[in-house]
Amino acid sequence: MQQAGPQSFDRVLSSMCTRPHPAAREAAERFLATNPGDPDTYRTVAALEREAVAGLGELTGLSEPHGYVASGGTEANLQAVRAARNLADAADPNVVAPESVHFSFQKAAEVLDVELRTVPVDADRRADPDAMAERIGSDTALVVGVAGTTEYGRVDPIPALADLAADAGARLHVDAAWGGFALPFTDHDWHFGHADVDTLTVDPHKFGQAAVPAGGFLASEATTLDALAVETPYLESTSQATLTGTRSGAGVASAAAALEELWPAGYRDAYERAQANAEWVADALADRGFDVVDPVLPLVAADLPASLFDALTERGWRLSRTARGELRLVCMPHVTRETLGAFCRDVDACREAN
Ligand SMILES: Cc1ncc(COP(=O)(O)O)c(C=O)c1O
Structure with a gap:
């Protein structure tokens, strides 16, 4: 088989991923044959994952973060919806989000069989809290805000969305998959330290300069991870909250290396x-x-x-x-x-x- 080289980034203006930092690339290669999905066997990469999560917590205003390095923003968003659904009292829970949300929420809604209510955005393409309030009801399990929208890079008014969620007894998820590594250097209010946020997506494999696959799923409370966990009888660890089983140690090590090298x-x-x-x-x-x-x-x-x-x-x-x-x-x-x-x-x- 002829060996194809990877594509150059020289003329790539369309991607939300980038060339990994050299330290992140090197770590990815070194940890290629590890599986953080089995943390008792692969202990070094499991320790690196704890480091990466601590780093992501620092970035997002959370001193005791709970979470893991996911396969990407899609998985992290799906897990946020899944946690909200599992923790909801409502028999038929729904998710209310601005129409600017990433299409991963459509996948999440379909897989998890919850209704996704998308709401028109305001003139500046940001979530409109008044319009969202009209679609939030007693069955709303999750309100979503985006900090760095996929199409226009807009930052939704997260504190206002947090108020809406609190009034409705719903959870709040912030999707900062792309924006999360840029926003710490701006004046926007977007993270756990700025509002009552339950879960947040922040992807090292986008602006974080880690190798793919390295997404980030964070929660402010351990109960969120508990709501996602299943028992794992054949592993030495007792439960697993991730969506995938076997996971890329390359992504995890790469995320930890990038954070260590580049933050802040x-x-x-x-x-x-x-x-x-x-x-x-x-x-x-x-x-x-x-x-x-x-x-x-x-x-x-x-x-x-x-x-x-x-x-x-x-x-x-x-x-x-x-x-x-x-x-x-x-x-x-x-x-x-x-x-x-x-x-x-x-x-x-x-x-x-x-
Ligand atoms: C805001 C946002 N959320 C989620 C995603 C999905 O991330 P991934 O492609 O890593 O699954 C993207 C992808 O571009 C995104 O821009």
């Missing part, structure tokens, strides 16, 4: 560079006459014609679109100012060619 100064640096790049490319596209959605976090949306999008794709750029069809540029740590400069030159060249 390295992540601050990466965020500041990425944010400056996003603002630069937003201005560059606005100067060219496109409608641009300003980057609250390092993610820019701009209204480019489909023909231009296709021409840029032809030139090797890896791009993505919002549901409304806007170009969506994710300024991850691998995206440099030079890359964005080359991208803008190609925008000009493609327009001239037409």
Whole structure:
């Protein structure tokens, strides 16, 4: 079989993942043949997972975090819904979320057989607490807010959503899968320290610069993990709260290494560079006459014609679109100012060619 090399990140402007930090890559390779799903056998990686969870707790304002390194944001979000469903009194629990939630909540609702009520967002594309209040009822088990939306990088008003959840006797989950490694360096209120948050998703394999798969599921109370745990008769550990059984030790070790290497100064640096790049490319596209959605976090949306999008794709750029069809540029740590400069030159060249 011919050996294929991994794809270069040089022209990737569409991904929420990035090149792993060298220390994270090295740790992933070293722990490839370990399984944190069996923590009594694989004790070193189990200890690394405790370190990673402690690091994620520090990042999200939780001094005694409960949680684990999941396969990604999808699993973490599903587990948040599962915990809420398992802990709910209601016979027919529902989840209320802004329509900007990641599609993983659709999967969670389907797998767990709960109703997902999505609610239109406000003019700035953020969750609208008044509109959400109208859909929350006595059967609502979970209210969801997003801290760094997938399409526009918006941060929902988490404290207001926490109040809504508290009034309804529901739990609050924050999906900071992508935004969680950037938000500590902003003024947004988004984490356990800012509001009464029950569970939170924060993915090392996105802005955290760890290797895939490394998602993060955190809870403020041990009872959340208890609500997810099943007994594990053939393992020496007595129960398991994760969704998967055998898990990637590479992801866990990689997350621990990235956090050790980068928190907080390295992540601050990466965020500041990425944010400056996003603002630069937003201005560059606005100067060219496109409608641009300003980057609250390092993610820019701009209204480019489909023909231009296709021409840029032809030139090797890896791009993505919002549901409304806007170009969506994710300024991850691998995206440099030079890359964005080359991208803008190609925008000009493609327009001239037409
Ligand atoms: C806000 C948000 N939540 C969840 C996810 C799902 O994460 P994963 O693809 O790691 O399962 C994403 C993916 O981009 C996301 O942007």
